[in-house]
Amino acid sequence: MKKFSWFWVTMCSIIIVIVFVSFPQFGKLSPSADMLTEQEAxxxxxxxxxxEVTLLKLADQRYQIELQKQNKLYVIKLDAKSGKILSFDESTESTAPTSDATSNIELPEEDLKQIVLNAVKGSLVSFEKVDTNQKPSYKAIVKDADKQITIIVDAASGAILSTSSSEINQPPKTLTENEAVNIAISQVQGEVDDIWQDTQGDQTFYFVKIETSDDREATVQIHAITGDVIVSWDDHKSDKNDDDD
Known part of the structure; x- marks a missing residue:
């Protein structure tokens, strides 16, 4: 009985030691392996x-970080997985009396580009530095389908100052031969005898020759871009009757 008791006392002691040693590793929650640690962030x-980082906390896979620099406080949001800067704003809680002088700190261009692409969908086609009311900024042009979006972003804070979009002019569409035939038949009922394309000046036209059931022949002229139609007739039936007379 005494040996049995000492055995359990020894086992309990070992378990307590293991838990005590392991506690520093498991006692504190830490980000998953595919996320930046607090130290890395x-x-x-x-x-x-x-x-100087004065505050760092993790929430929803994002780090919120407060950075003190040149007597100013900045609030940074950082993607905990990719390490990308999501936003960079100057805090209203300054660590020193405010000054009208513009801060010299500017975000890296790559971070500003990412902020732009997080704001709008599309591909970045242009990115250049500009001065907006004596405030260093960047003008980004993003292309999305048939739209071109121009964004002005503050170089220091990453704030979007303005956004505007415009339609991209598409080249005029030329009618296909089948489309031209369908237009011609809608104007003159009959059988298509011939079709050709011709350019007059700087305008291109389709010419569709149609024979009708009453032995008449029409040529339908169709503008290759606008689809405008001109119909001209060649009355073979009348010529045939004149020959019979």
């Missing part, structure tokens, strides 16, 4: 912006 921000 802090190092990334400090290396990029050369400031």
């Amino acid at each position: 802090e190092k990334l921000v400090k290396d990029r912006y050369q400031g």
Whole structure:
């Protein structure tokens, strides 16, 4: 009985030691393996912006980081998986009396481009630095389908200052031969005898020759872009009757 008791006392002691040693590893929740750790996120921000991190917390796979630099406080949102900067804003809670002087800190171009592409869908075709009311900014042009979107983004905060879009002019569509035939038949009922295309000046036309059931012949002229129609007739029936007379 005494040996049995000592055995269980020894086993319990071993279990307690294992739990005590393992507790520092499991006692604190940490990001998953495919996410940046707090230390990695802090190092990334400090290396990029050369400031002092005063707050760092994780929520919804995003790090919210407060960075103090040049007596100003900035709030940064960082994607915990990709490490991309989602936003960079100057906090209203300044660490020193405010000044009218413009801050010299500017976000890296790659971060600003990512902010633009997070704001609108499409492909970035142009990105250049501009001055907007003596405020360093970037003008980005994004193409999406048949639209061109122009975005002005603040170089320091990453805030979107303005957005405008315009339609991209598409080249005029030329009618196909089948479309031209369908237009011609809708104007003159009959059998298509011939079709050809001709250019007059800088205008291109289809010419469709149609024979009707009453032995008449029409030539339908169709504008290759607008579809405008001109019909001209060649009355073979009358010529045949004149010959019989």
